[in-house]
Amino acid sequence: MTTTTAVGARNDAPTAKKKKSRDRSERAAYLYLIPAYVVFGFFLLYPLLHGVWISLYDWDGLTPATWVGIGNYTDALSDPMLRKAFTHSAVLIVFYAVIPILLALLLTGVMTHATKLKRLSFFRVVIFLPQVVASVVVATTWTAIYAPDGVLNKALSLVGLEAVTRPWLGDFAWALPAVGLIGTWVEIGLCLVLFLAGVSQIEPELYEAARLDGAGAVREFFAVTLPGLRPQIAVAMTLTVVAGLKSFDLIFVATRGGPGTSTTVPGFEVYHRAFDLNQVGSACAVGILLTVVILIVTTLIQRIDPGERA
Amino acid sequence: MSSSRNRILARVGVGLAAVPILLAAACTPGGSTSDSGGPSVKPSSKIATDPAKAGKVSLTVWDINTSGGANDAMVKLNQEFQKKYPNVKINRVSRTLNDTKTTLKLALSGDNPPDVVQANQGYPDMGAFVKAGLLTPLDQYNKVYKWDQKFPKQLLDLNKFSTNGKDWQTGSLYGVSQTGEIVGIYYNKKLMKQAGIAAPKTWADFEAALPKAKAKGLLPIQFGTSDKSPAIHLFGVVQANTAGKQAVRNLVTSKGGEWSDAGTTKAAETVQSWAKKGYLSPGFNGLSGDAASANFAKGQGVFRIDGTWRLAELEKAMGSDVGFMSPPPAKAGAPNVTQGGEGLAWAVTSKSKHPDVAAAYLNFISDAKADDVLAETGNLPAVAPPTYKPKAGTLTADIFSEWKKISENDGLVPYLDYTTPTFYDTLTSNLQQLLGGKQNVKQFTGNLDQDYDGFKSKSK
Numbered sequence: 001m002t003t004t005t006a007v008g009a010r011n012d013a014p015t016a017k018k019k020k021s022r023d024r025s026e027r028a029a030y031l032y033l034i035p036a037y038v039v040f041g042f043f044l045l046y047p048l049l050h051g052v053w054i055s056l057y058d059w060d061g062l063t064p065a066t067w068v069g070i071g072n073y074t075d076a077l078s079d080p081m082l083r084k085a086f087t088h089s090a091v092l093i094v095f096y097a098v099i100p101i102l103l104a105l106l107l108t109g110v111m112t113h114a115t116k117l118k119r120l121s122f123f124r125v126v127i128f129l130p131q132v133v134a135s136v137v138v139a140t141t142w143t144a145i146y147a148p149d150g151v152l153n154k155a156l157s158l159v160g161l162e163a164v165t166r167p168w169l170g171d172f173a174w175a176l177p178a179v180g181l182i183g184t185w186v187e188i189g190l191c192l193v194l195f196l197a198g199v200s201q202i203e204p205e206l207y208e209a210a211r212l213d214g215a216g217a218v219r220e221f222f223a224v225t226l227p228g229l230r231p232q233i234a235v236a237m238t239l240t241v242v243a244g245l246k247s248f249d250l251i252f253v254a255t256r257g258g259p260g261t262s263t264t265v266p267g268f269e270v271y272h273r274a275f276d277l278n279q280v281g282s283a284c285a286v287g288i289l290l291t292v293v294i295l296i297v298t299t300l301i302q303r304i305d306p307g308e309r310a
Numbered sequence: 311m312s313s314s315r316n317r318i319l320a321r322v323g324v325g326l327a328a329v330p331i332l333l334a335a336a337c338t339p340g341g342s343t344s345d346s347g348g349p350s351v352k353p354s355s356k357i358a359t360d361p362a363k364a365g366k367v368s369l370t371v372w373d374i375n376t377s378g379g380a381n382d383a384m385v386k387l388n389q390e391f392q393k394k395y396p397n398v399k400i401n402r403v404s405r406t407l408n409d410t411k412t413t414l415k416l417a418l419s420g421d422n423p424p425d426v427v428q429a430n431q432g433y434p435d436m437g438a439f440v441k442a443g444l445l446t447p448l449d450q451y452n453k454v455y456k457w458d459q460k461f462p463k464q465l466l467d468l469n470k471f472s473t474n475g476k477d478w479q480t481g482s483l484y485g486v487s488q489t490g491e492i493v494g495i496y497y498n499k500k501l502m503k504q505a506g507i508a509a510p511k512t513w514a515d516f517e518a519a520l521p522k523a524k525a526k527g528l529l530p531i532q533f534g535t536s537d538k539s540p541a542i543h544l545f546g547v548v549q550a551n552t553a554g555k556q557a558v559r560n561l562v563t564s565k566g567g568e569w570s571d572a573g574t575t576k577a578a579e580t581v582q583s584w585a586k587k588g589y590l591s592p593g594f595n596g597l598s599g600d601a602a603s604a605n606f607a608k609g610q611g612v613f614r615i616d617g618t619w620r621l622a623e624l625e626k627a628m629g630s631d632v633g634f635m636s637p638p639p640a641k642a643g644a645p646n647v648t649q650g651g652e653g654l655a656w657a658v659t660s661k662s663k664h665p666d667v668a669a670a671y672l673n674f675i676s677d678a679k680a681d682d683v684l685a686e687t688g689n690l691p692a693v694a695p696p697t698y699k700p701k702a703g704t705l706t707a708d709i710f711s712e713w714k715k716i717s718e719n720d721g722l723v724p725y726l727d728y729t730t731p732t733f734y735d736t737l738t739s740n741l742q743q744l745l746g747g748k749q750n751v752k753q754f755t756g757n758l759d760q761d762y763d764g765f766k767s768k769s770k
Contacts, residue, residue: 054339060731061415062442065339147601148593170536170596172748258538259595260743275412277732278438280339 095180096244104191139253198232379688432728441475485655492650532611534597
């Protein structure tokens with residue numbers, strides 16, 4: 001999507017001379033884009049607009065709906081429960097995006113210096129593995145680990161930390177961080193693979209120069225690796241922040257928003273309102289609000305990446 | 311920079327341009343169902359009770375009996391039905407209750423809904439379907455098949471609704487149920503002996519047994535509610551005792567009373583004090599109902615408050631070590647009262663092309679012969695077959711006799727989540743907070759009242 005429009009954008013500054021031929025080639029270019037746009041329109045744009053339309057009604061999903069205009073939106077915005085859900089999302093972004101990116105950067109720094117380490121690819125695979133496991137499986141496994149008599153609590157009491165043991169997913173203060181850590185575990189692999197690929201694209205001369213200037217590993221990391229990884233960091237941030245914002249599956253399987261409402265997130269609220277509470281209009285409104293937030297956040301993130309600026 | 315902004319604006323622009331076109335073309339959501347919906351008065355012509363004469367018929371049936379004995383029973387009953395009527399083909403779609411709850415609504419409002427579905431009782435599901443005109447009233451079939459003579463009135467009433475979907479337990483009949491279910495107290499006979507606890511005859515006896523078990527180092531009540539619904543059963547059983555059956559029935563059917571009334575408040579105080587005193591499994595908010603049941607089966611916990619649907623599972627795991635009783639009454643010898651009802655109602659959809667065959671199917675899977683099949687496969691039929699005598703001293707025998715006692719002596723109070731469309735959510739989430747010490751009793755009952763009053767002011 002981005003690449004196709006980017007091509008169009010680059011053709012955007014026509015000079016009067018070449019305008020005619022360019023128009024023709026542009027038309028041809030659009031012809032090629034039609035199949036993609038048809039698919040996009042049918043599976044994305046239409047459902048999205050349909051969602052906007054439903055969000056303007058008070059609808060239980062069965063009986064005829066009543067028009068409420070932006071009523072669902074004003075209700076949603078003044079709903080303390082929903083504000084809580086968005087706050088939880090913000091916490092999850094720390095766990096889904098900030099921590100994984102920092103850890104993956106650290107690992108990247110270490111791994112680029114550990115080229116002599118045997119089976120490096122083995123470690124990469126292990127760290128990437130959570131990405132390819134279905135999230136329901138991930139959530140089910142971690143639910144067992146966090147259970148009152150689960151592995152985590154057993155390990156803690158084994159090393160004398162019995163006082164710390166608790167029903168992690170049933171604890172009002174700890175349930176959200178506990179779910180967040182699952183996200184951290186999942187997202188690190190993605191970030192790491194992106195960063196390692198990025199490092200291999202950095203000119204080796206830059207490293208040589210840094211070394212000649214007497215930079216140590218830390219200096220080298222901040223002077224060469226980190227700036228060189230800006231595009232990858234932007235991509236990683238976009239993906240992980242969006243993952244954090246739209247998180248649903250982990251919450252659904254692990255806690256169903258509980259205990260109480262301490263782990264509800266907007267994504268779960270959409271499902272919950274539509275299917276548990278029969279409030280389809282309100283669910284759509286929440287979904288649209290979430291889409292808007294995600295659009296704004298991703299647009300902001302894209303500014304980090306120098307390559308994206310024309 | 312500026313081109314990227316243009317790009318975004320262009321994207322939004324395309325979207326905005328499409329909105330008016332769409333809005334103009336669109337009608338109200340759910341509008342199409344209203345044409346065919348509304349109170350339907352089918353069937354008007356004479357009812358055909360013999361599916362054999364219906365020609366080649368294919369019947370799509372959605373049920374929730376995915377596991378164990380419940381699945382066995384349906385496989386067997388469907389086989390027998392097709393053997394008796396070779397011209398009828400049954401397409402069975404079996405999904406768990408949770409999956410059904412989320413997909414049934416979409417299936418019913420579509421153009422090609424299943425013929426027979428299992429719909430949950432109460433306002434959130436059956437009431438909503440009736441209101442939208444998606445189910446066929448079965449009153450005429452009731453006259454032919456005489457369901458009202460087989461089922462006790464209080465059971466049949468659970469499947470009734472006024473045709474506008476506003477009043478429950480009265481009006482037209484919209485389904486029949488196969489099985490019965492109550493919530494009661496499972497007990498571990500070995501551990502009771504070990505703790506020196508005699509079978510409680512009164513509610514006070516039961517409450518006195520809890521500290522006794524605790525003092526012996528045993529877990530009094532095995533309980534987990536991370537999946538939220540088990541807390542309703544714990545609270546409901548206590549509330550049935552402290553508030554009394556009439557008060558609870560009035561609350562759930564919106565006939566009167568408040569959730570902050572003395573009886574319900576007392577129930578909230580009781581369960582919260584149980585949690586505080588350590589009578590419930592440690593970490594219950596992070597323990598699922600299934601996990602707690604498995605722990606109980608492993609011998610952890612003297613009591614477990616749960617429904618009769620655990621019969622097959624617990625009997626298999628614990629053999630003769632496990633017993634079942636309905637919650638004891640306040641005064642010894644008084645009639646028992648507990649939460650319960652019957653399995654989900656089997657209903658005929660209003661768009662079914664073969665309502666007569668569908669109704670005959672309903673009758674086939676709920677008649678006396680079907681009851682035998684249900685009992686043999688480890689289920690509790692709504693009306694126990696007189697010929698079926700489970701071995702004395704087994705869990706099955708306990709459950710069959712307790713069910714008979716409760717269902718015939720008008721001892722059922724409805725599940726509390728039937729109260730309003732959003733009550734399941736309100737109740738479970740607030741119970742987790744009450745039991746977890748995050749909320750005091752006053753906040754708890756206040757939140758329930760808020761949901762309840764909101765629903766009442768909207769519907770009346």
